[in-house]
Amino acid sequence: MHVADIESIIERTPTPEPTIGVTTGPIRGSRKIHVAVPTSPDVRVAMREIVLDPSCNEPPLRVYDTSGPYTDPRATIDINAGLPPIRSGWIASRGDVESY
Template identity: 45%
Template sequence: MSATKLTRREQRAHAQHFIDTLEGTAFPNSKRIYITGTHPGVRVPMREIQLSPTLIGGSKEQPQYEENEAIPVYDTSGPYGDPQIAINVQQGLAKLRQPWIDARGDTEELTVRSSDYTKSAAGR
């Protein structure tokens, strides 16, 4: 039995629906937390993973468990791992680091494209 093949228009509609409804996701038994570093306004995303209790004794009928502390790990999923963030792929990511970069005073904005690759791609 073969599945019905979607038309290109239907495929595009499905893709657009996916993009329009994209949202951050949480992982089971964990929550997103942030730690602050030396730069105010820069928060480092961490995922606090809740561990299962450890069996420490007792009997089969009345086991004894010990709770384990949650373990924080670096969260590499970026904004897409935060259910509280509104995601809009057309707008792109918020420029959270822009004020920090500007304050360093070691960058300058280019007025024209300078990369050979970019120049050649623009002419295509």
């Protein structure tokens, strides 16, 4: 095969469009919960309750959850739309933001 033949094959080979994806859904052995902040009831902190082995006789362990909406089974994910601006009202109410 000649170099010209190889170049012709390369030119005819379509380049696949890259796909954007993200892992979503619940994490096995735990569930996502949201805890209200006593000083700001409209702010909810994402936590994860991890189910421990029944033999330990302990309640689920709560840990801070940084996964955002991606592990919330009730969330609709559109990776192209980005994250919803859920903090915009809280940030604006601080009075230290300039709009332009």
